[in-house]
Amino acid sequence: MLQLEKRPNPSRFWGRATPVLAVFLTMIAGSILFALLGKNPFIAMRTIFWDPILGEYAFYFRGQLLVKAGPLILIAIGLSLGFRAGIWNIGAEGQYIMGAIFGAGVGLALYPMEGWFIFPLMVLAGVFGGWLWAMIPAILRTKFNTNEILVSLLLVYVAEALLASMAVGAMRNPQGNGFPGSRNLSQYPSAANLEIWVGTGIHWGVIAATGAVISAYFLLQRHILGYHISLSGQAPKAARFAGINPNKMIVICLGLSGALAGAAGLFEVAGPAGQISIDFNVGYGFTAIIVAFLGRLHPVGIALAGLLMALTYIGGENASTALGLPAAAIQAFQGMLLFFLLGVDILTNYKIKWIKGRWK
Amino acid sequence: MTADFLTLSHLTKSYPRVIANDHVSLSIKPGQIHALLGENGAGKSTLVKIIYGLVQPDEGEMQLAGQPYQPQSPAQARAQGVGMVFQHFSLFESLTVAENVVLGMENSPPLSLLQSRITEVSQAYGLPLDPRRIVRDLSAGERQRVEIIRCLLQDPKLLIMDEPTSVLTPSEVEILFKTLRKLSAQGTAILYISHKLEEIRQLCDAATILRRGRWVAHLDPKEKTANELAELMVGATLNAPQRHKRSQGPVTLAVKGLSQPPLTPFSPALKNISFTLQQGEILGVAGVAGNGQDELQLALSGEALSAAGTLYLGEKDISQMGPNARRSLGLASAPEERLGHAAAPDMTLVENALLSASARLALAKYGLINWSKTRNFAGEIIAKFDVRTPSTEVVARALSGGNLQKFVVGREIMQKPKLLIINQPTWGVDAAAASAIRQALLDLAAQGAAVVVISQDLDELIEISDQFAALYEGGLSEPCPIKDLSFEEIGLLMGGVQSRENTHATA
Numbered sequence: 001m002l003q004l005e006k007r008p009n010p011s012r013f014w015g016r017a018t019p020v021l022a023v024f025l026t027m028i029a030g031s032i033l034f035a036l037l038g039k040n041p042f043i044a045m046r047t048i049f050w051d052p053i054l055g056e057y058a059f060y061f062r063g064q065l066l067v068k069a070g071p072l073i074l075i076a077i078g079l080s081l082g083f084r085a086g087i088w089n090i091g092a093e094g095q096y097i098m099g100a101i102f103g104a105g106v107g108l109a110l111y112p113m114e115g116w117f118i119f120p121l122m123v124l125a126g127v128f129g130g131w132l133w134a135m136i137p138a139i140l141r142t143k144f145n146t147n148e149i150l151v152s153l154l155l156v157y158v159a160e161a162l163l164a165s166m167a168v169g170a171m172r173n174p175q176g177n178g179f180p181g182s183r184n185l186s187q188y189p190s191a192a193n194l195e196i197w198v199g200t201g202i203h204w205g206v207i208a209a210t211g212a213v214i215s216a217y218f219l220l221q222r223h224i225l226g227y228h229i230s231l232s233g234q235a236p237k238a239a240r241f242a243g244i245n246p247n248k249m250i251v252i253c254l255g256l257s258g259a260l261a262g263a264a265g266l267f268e269v270a271g272p273a274g275q276i277s278i279d280f281n282v283g284y285g286f287t288a289i290i291v292a293f294l295g296r297l298h299p300v301g302i303a304l305a306g307l308l309m310a311l312t313y314i315g316g317e318n319a320s321t322a323l324g325l326p327a328a329a330i331q332a333f334q335g336m337l338l339f340f341l342l343g344v345d346i347l348t349n350y351k352i353k354w355i356k357g358r359w360k
Numbered sequence: 361m362t363a364d365f366l367t368l369s370h371l372t373k374s375y376p377r378v379i380a381n382d383h384v385s386l387s388i389k390p391g392q393i394h395a396l397l398g399e400n401g402a403g404k405s406t407l408v409k410i411i412y413g414l415v416q417p418d419e420g421e422m423q424l425a426g427q428p429y430q431p432q433s434p435a436q437a438r439a440q441g442v443g444m445v446f447q448h449f450s451l452f453e454s455l456t457v458a459e460n461v462v463l464g465m466e467n468s469p470p471l472s473l474l475q476s477r478i479t480e481v482s483q484a485y486g487l488p489l490d491p492r493r494i495v496r497d498l499s500a501g502e503r504q505r506v507e508i509i510r511c512l513l514q515d516p517k518l519l520i521m522d523e524p525t526s527v528l529t530p531s532e533v534e535i536l537f538k539t540l541r542k543l544s545a546q547g548t549a550i551l552y553i554s555h556k557l558e559e560i561r562q563l564c565d566a567a568t569i570l571r572r573g574r575w576v577a578h579l580d581p582k583e584k585t586a587n588e589l590a591e592l593m594v595g596a597t598l599n600a601p602q603r604h605k606r607s608q609g610p611v612t613l614a615v616k617g618l619s620q621p622p623l624t625p626f627s628p629a630l631k632n633i634s635f636t637l638q639q640g641e642i643l644g645v646a647g648v649a650g651n652g653q654d655e656l657q658l659a660l661s662g663e664a665l666s667a668a669g670t671l672y673l674g675e676k677d678i679s680q681m682g683p684n685a686r687r688s689l690g691l692a693s694a695p696e697e698r699l700g701h702a703a704a705p706d707m708t709l710v711e712n713a714l715l716s717a718s719a720r721l722a723l724a725k726y727g728l729i730n731w732s733k734t735r736n737f738a739g740e741i742i743a744k745f746d747v748r749t750p751s752t753e754v755v756a757r758a759l760s761g762g763n764l765q766k767f768v769v770g771r772e773i774m775q776k777p778k779l780l781i782i783n784q785p786t787w788g789v790d791a792a793a794a795s796a797i798r799q800a801l802l803d804l805a806a807q808g809a810a811v812v813v814i815s816q817d818l819d820e821l822i823e824i825s826d827q828f829a830a831l832y833e834g835g836l837s838e839p840c841p842i843k844d845l846s847f848e849e850i851g852l853l854m855g856g857v858q859s860r861e862n863t864h865a866t867a
Contacts, residue, residue: 008755008757008758009754009755009758010706010755063822074569124426222729222731223727223729223845224718224724224727224728224729225727225729227711227729230707231704234702234705234706234707235700235703235704235705235706235707236702237697237700237701238700238701238702238703238704238715239704240663240683241663241683241695241701241702241715241716242661242683242684242715242716242718243682243683243685243687243719244686245682279387302752
């Protein structure tokens with residue numbers, strides 16, 4: 001029989017190898033799934049993982065990869081800090097929307113003025129919007145001990161309602177013939193978040209995500225705040241002994257994750273999305289939770305996980321158009337990834353031993 | 361001669377890189393109280409785990425009442441009449457005492473019946489315990505009572521006890537010993553693990569000594585002195601802690617009418633505590649578990665703030681300062697719970713060195729952690745306090761209790777505090793490590809620091825303190841010189857009798 005034996009020290013090897021193993025297992029299980037659907041599993045895997053990077057039309061997909069990975073990584077970095085501290089911000093999607101509304105609001109208010117300061121001002125407004133939205137669960141938690149998971153999640157739906165009202169009301173394009181949706185910011189030069197190098201998909205959001213990865217790495221490795229974040233999550237009592245105020249940690253972590261999600265929303269609305277519309281948000285805030293865990297809450301891991309997640313989106317879309325795979329099969333495939341990751345995670349802290357003999 | 365109840369012959373168990381038991385043999389007669397002695401890591405735990413069916417030996421055999429005995433699980437061991445009280449409690453914090461007992465039983469009676477059984481047994485053996493209380497709110501001492509009673513309910517023929525007295529008061533120890541002697545007279549064999557050698561000399565009829573996994577001696581503890589026993593355990597000559605002559609200086613800590621409401625519904629409030637402590641002085645605070653020890657520790661360390669004007673370090677009012685502000689002024693503390701409070705279990709020793717030392721040793725300037733300085737500091741603690749660990753990069757939970765405690769105490773002492781607050785400095789620590797820790801506390805005081813030692817080990821307090829006070833229901837008796845107190849007076853103080861006339865008469 002198999003027996004799990006707790007390791008005295010968590011394994012460094014498995015800590016790094018489990019995400020790779022999880023991807024591998026997902027490929028195997030996905031292949032079986034696709035084979036049962038009557039598709040050639042090898043072609044399906046090639047369409048999802050190979051074609052977007054090195055296939056014939058890769059020049060088109062490669063840009064998309066960074067456009068999708070950018071917001072995922074930016075949001076996931078913020079979330080990972082809170083998750084390390086045991087503070088569960090599930091409402092990044094709402095903070096992302098609020099960042100877009102605040103940032104776009106500044107841009108739209110200044111239209112058609114031109115000036116170098118407009119885009120930076122919008123970024124600040126976006127950061128502020130996301131931060132403000134995250135402060136609601138933070139203050140309710142610190143003052144009344146409410147559960148930040150529920151409050152932050154429910155505020156997503158409030159933000160969505162606000163987005164819809166903005167799209168048909170206050171922010172509607174006056175020259176839009178009555179259609180819902182704001183002016184297109186990507187056609188407003190001072191506010192547009194355009195590709196910096198054409199064809200790469202790199203816009204300011206991708207630069208910000210790269211900066212966030214580097215800063216978070218530095219914060220966790222070298223800065224006392226990063227240490228306090230990890231300590232609060234691992235041993236709350238020891239954290240109080242170390243003089244850490246738990247309420248301060250809640251405000252900092254929720255604030256940071258909200259601010260980064262807000263920034264991601266602004267970069268999206270001013271760039272790839274272009275306008276405030278009813279269906280502006282596509283779930284980056286929720287997918288980023290998966291990205292954060294897939295990357296083991298480590299900044300470099302999150303960068304890789306964000307790219308991988310973006311690849312399964314693009315490859316998945318590619319597979320559903322090219323091979324006629326149902327969208328649900330692609331979602332199941334992405335779900336498997338998290339499932340296997342959590343499953344093989346046990347190898348980090350436990351050893352599997354084969355024990356001879358009978359089990360009573 | 362009666363036949364042996366349990367015999368172990370040539371038991372061997374090896375783990376990767378270490379042989380925990382190397383051909384250990386042992387025999388216990390019915391009704392015998394048999395001591396198992398050895399330092400931490402000598403293989404006592406592995407041996408009793410084998411007897412209790414938690415671990416299977418690689419070699420060797422066991423016989424129970426003349427029959428071959430090979431328990432595959434604790435359930436099988438219990439079915440054959442072997443019970444065990446562990447040093448580390450295995451209780452569910454959110455359940456009641458009775459519910460916890462039910463979970464350990466194979467055929468459990470209805471809860472109401474069990475509650476009355478628990479009350480019966482607890483009264484019969486003098487271990488007061490309300491079966492309806494929630495375990496989370498019990499003190500360490502009370503939790504251990506749950507474990508002891510849980511075992512006694514099963515009517516064991518062999519009872520294994522791992523350090524049962526470490527959290528009991530002298531009178532409670534007396535009662536426990538009466539209980540054990542009663543059990544022994546009824547024919548129950550007892551395998552007794554303890555570091556308290558005097559206790560073993562009082563209680564046990566036979567002793568087996570282990571050192572580094574090997575059998576060293578089998579003897580009658582009543583025929584040896586405690587020092588001889590300790591030397592056999594360690595395999596070297598031991599020195600008793602040396603008191604240094606020290607001159608007393610100005611007041612380091614002044615507590616003026618410290619009161620605090622209960623932190624949880626079941627914890628005691630602190631009631632109007634006042635005392636002063638001079639440079640170079642050690643105050644021993646005794647008391648039965650759950651009378652405000654943790655609360656006093658938290659209030660003094662700064663984890664719980666108190667009303668302005670109640671705590672002074674030197675001339676400075678520190679009542680409203682958090683732990684790090686107090687550390688910067690020279691107050692260090694070491695709480696009772698090593699894993700989870702004094703140290704983060706899954707962090708390395710380097711990271712744990714930073715935990716309480718970053719403020720005073722300036723290990724993080726402008727928030728930037730100086731890891732190489734921290735690593736050196738962790739290395740110094742390990743070298744100076746003889747912490748046995750393969751490296752500084754090992755996580756805290758991988759260390760044995762004694763080694764981690766040496767690390768925690770070392771971390772605080774090496775910050776050269778003016779005042780150290782320490783709770784249960786040697787609980788569950790082997791004799792050699794305990795004596796090293798006590799010596800370190802005495803040395804710290806000799807260098808001019810004031811020390812508050814909160815402990816339930818009276819021998820320890822008598823050995824190292826100058827002043828003595830007892831906590832009872834959140835109040836502290838007036839400190840008085842320990843050499844003026846008799847054992848009876850100490851017992852009365854711990855029971856809440858304020859013997860002010862007595863102390864004034866002798867002072």
